[in-house]
Amino acid sequence: MSMLRLIGNVLWFILGGIIMGLGWWLAGLVAAVTIIGIPWAKSCFVMGAFCFFPFGKDAIRRDELYGREDIGTGGLGLIGNIIWFIVFGWWLALGHVLSAVVNFITIIGIPFGIQHLKLAGIALAPVGKTVVSIEEAQAARMANATASVMRKRGG
Template sequence: MRAIGNFLWFILGGFFMGLGWWIVSLLAFVTIVGAPWGRACFVIGKFAFFPFGHEAIDRKALTGQGDIGTSPFGTVGNIIWFLLAGIWLAIGHVISAVALFLTIIGIPFGLQHLKLAGLALAPIGKTIVPKETAWAAQRHNAQRGVSTGRKVA
């Protein structure tokens, strides 16, 4: 089912948005300073081409450890990203979602565009993993939160 969903996604607009992510990636790499954003754009672009079966998850939630992307530096990076490129990619995903919502069969694809729009606004500190891995990490964190009696990221 994932293969069919990814195929339909790719031909019904996923190709263009994935290409958009890769173009932004190339622009970021050209600036040299934007290399960290460029790498993230490339990975998310690959995800935008074939999103079904994968999920974007916070790296701290996945590994249980913080890193530079999940620290305050990551927040600053996300603000810079939002101002320079994130808003434009998000707008592209929202426009695609609205167009797909006009058709009944396009609703699942529109929902996926909205998820990608949210990711476009603040991608630093996120990673793309198979859905099963994301669910296992969320389950593990929930169990750890219950055993310690507090909220865990």
């Protein structure tokens, strides 16, 4: 991890990442208690850990990463995201948006505000996503773009 990422993650954690990460984990605990919410609970704990230290990582759709659909990236994933949005997603997204607004007040907080807005988008529909390093996400996206160009060219 680069020194800049480390500093960013430490500042992020101290200046609010811990609060939103704990919010994700609280949602995970509530989902786990319901038993039927266990698949959402797993996502909450993964995204909560991502929320604690987000710099140097990215959330990417699993089908984009692995090149194939799975249960969370197909039709059932869509239904899962709709249920998620109704039960947990909107208030986690709202927490990230409010945190972003607070961070945008200062110049130093602008990168943190931008990160909160990214996390707000993830909070709306996390089913079917996983967290990987930025380099892995870029490589997967580049491979998908190359494959798409080759298909369009007929190759």
